[in-house]
Amino acid sequence: MKEKIVVKSLSKIFGRNPQKAIEALREGKSKAQILKEHRQVVGVDNVSFTVYEKEIFVLMGLSGSGKSTLERLLNRLHEPTSGQIIIDGTDITKLGQKELREFRRSHFCGMVFQNFAILPHRTVLENVEFGLELQGVEKEKRRKEARKVIKQVGLEGNEESYPSELSGGMQQRVGLARGLAVDASILLMDEAFSALDPLIRRQMQDELLELQDKMKKTIVFVTHDLDEAFRLGDRIAIMKDGRIEQTGTAEEIISNPASDYVRAFVEDMNRAAVLTAGNIMEAPKERAFFGDGPRTIFRKIRRNNLTGIFVTDTKRELKGYIRVSELVEHINRHKDKESIPMEKGLFHEPGRVHKDMPLNEVINAYNENQYGPLAVVDDKDRLEGVIVRGAIISALAGEDDSGKEAPARLKEESKK
Numbered sequence: 323m324k325e326k327i328v329v330k331s332l333s334k335i336f337g338r339n340p341q342k343a344i345e346a347l348r349e350g351k352s353k354a355q356i357l358k359e360h361r362q363v364v365g366v367d368n369v370s371f372t373v374y375e376k377e378i379f380v381l382m383g384l385s386g387s388g389k390s391t392l393e394r395l396l397n398r399l400h401e402p403t404s405g406q407i408i409i410d411g412t413d414i415t416k417l418g419q420k421e422l423r424e425f426r427r428s429h430f431c432g433m434v435f436q437n438f439a440i441l442p443h444r445t446v447l448e449n450v451e452f453g454l455e456l457q458g459v460e461k462e463k464r465r466k467e468a469r470k471v472i473k474q475v476g477l478e479g480n481e482e483s484y485p486s487e488l489s490g491g492m493q494q495r496v497g498l499a500r501g502l503a504v505d506a507s508i509l510l511m512d513e514a515f516s517a518l519d520p521l522i523r524r525q526m527q528d529e530l531l532e533l534q535d536k537m538k539k540t541i542v543f544v545t546h547d548l549d550e551a552f553r554l555g556d557r558i559a560i561m562k563d564g565r566i567e568q569t570g571t572a573e574e575i576i577s578n579p580a581s582d583y584v585r586a587f588v589e590d591m592n593r594a595a596v597l598t599a600g601n602i603m604e605a606p607k608e609r610a611f612f613g614d615g616p617r618t619i620f621r622k623i624r625r626n627n628l629t630g631i632f633v634t635d636t637k638r639e640l641k642g643y644i645r646v647s648e649l650v651e652h653i654n655r656h657k658d659k660e661s662i663p664m665e666k667g668l669f670h671e672p673g674r675v676h677k678d679m680p681l682n683e684v685i686n687a688y689n690e691n692q693y694g695p696l697a698v699v700d701d702k703d704r705l706e707g708v709i710v711r712g713a714i715i716s717a718l719a720g721e722d723d724s725g726k727e728a729p730a731r732l733k734e735e736s737k738k
Contacts, residue, residue: 328407334402377540379555388561398414431501432501432504446482450471454504475499477492498526530554603707606705642670675687
């Protein structure tokens with residue numbers, strides 16, 4: 323993956339004497355202590371991370387955690403106290419104001435805010451073309467681009483409407499369209515959907531994911547909502563007191579929280595909506611090949627103490643599932659024969675799930691499966707792993723890698 327944004331040892335102190343705060347941080351003093359003793363506010367404290375091209379990277383944290391400050395540092399709406407911000411190989415902390423303006427125009431789509439930040443005296447069309455207007459794009463060209471983006475976000479037919487005539491969700495679409503119209507590679511979104519009703523918010527999340535699938539922007543998205551972070555983020559950085567506590571995918575964070583703070587943060591998260599079949603599958607203990615005879619298959623089953631076995635070809639493509647009880651019955655019927663034939667009736671269509679299927683869907687598939695465990699397959703229907711009932715229960719209610727038990731709510735969920 324190509325590195326798009328690289329942040330190194332970035333700090334931001336608000337106050338007249340930031341160096342005192344930096345020294346205090348090095349001495350191990352907390353954000354609260356520094357505010358009390360030095361009257362300096364720690365916005366971001368020695369943060370390092372990488373955002374890859376075309377990913378949605380979510381900055382997640384409670385109010386005051388530093389997430390919005392960090393996002394504003396990325397395009398120098400806030401000036402960093404120390405550290406580096408490298409975008410496409412350019413350290414923007416070293417750019418002069420004129421160079422910075424040009425860099426913003428070529429690399430950033432602008433920002434999409436919680437309060438929409440659209441201009442009330444301008445129509446939808448005029449709002450969407452505003453960024454292009456600032457770039458000096460001629461009127462006919464910018465209007466053409468604006469109309470194209472308006473259609474993409476589902477606002478076609480509202481070009482001449484004013485913000486006061488639109489619903490909250492429609493106003494948010496205007497803000498999103500204005501950012502996308504600039505057609506730069508990086509889009510910054512700060513609590514963009516927080517002011518919306520839950521149903522509209524969910525719709526906007528869906529629309530953002532659909533747009534991202536088509537437009538392939540690099541998006542840095544700020545939110546305080548864990549469900550939103552896990553739903554949108556390719557990777558998530560959880561922040562506390564200006565520092566990043568953990569960075570990772572939703573699966574990595576919920577399965578292996580890096581600190582007590584992160585563990586407390588995610589303890590009420592529905593694991594079944596985050597984990598996938600690939601996260602909980604086990605490697606097959608054994609598999610039968612399509613050309614194996616009944617006695618060979620039985621030896622494989624008995625050697626591994628199985629109740630049945632998946633059958634594949636030599637390329638691991640799944641061909642069926644054989645139950646041991648039926649196989650034994652078949653062997654006994656033909657025990658006097660030197661060579662026992664295989665019968666088509668021994669092969670059952672196995673329950674199978676894709677390795678990327680969410681656990682809540684895996685549970686449904688398991689309950690509907692008639693024959694043994696679930697096979698986990700890849701895009702070419704090749705056997706990747708096996709899911710048994712115990713793996714599902716462990717995923718919902720088992721222990722994480724720290725040895726600490728999952729929350730009681732998850733244990734109750736596993737009993738259902």
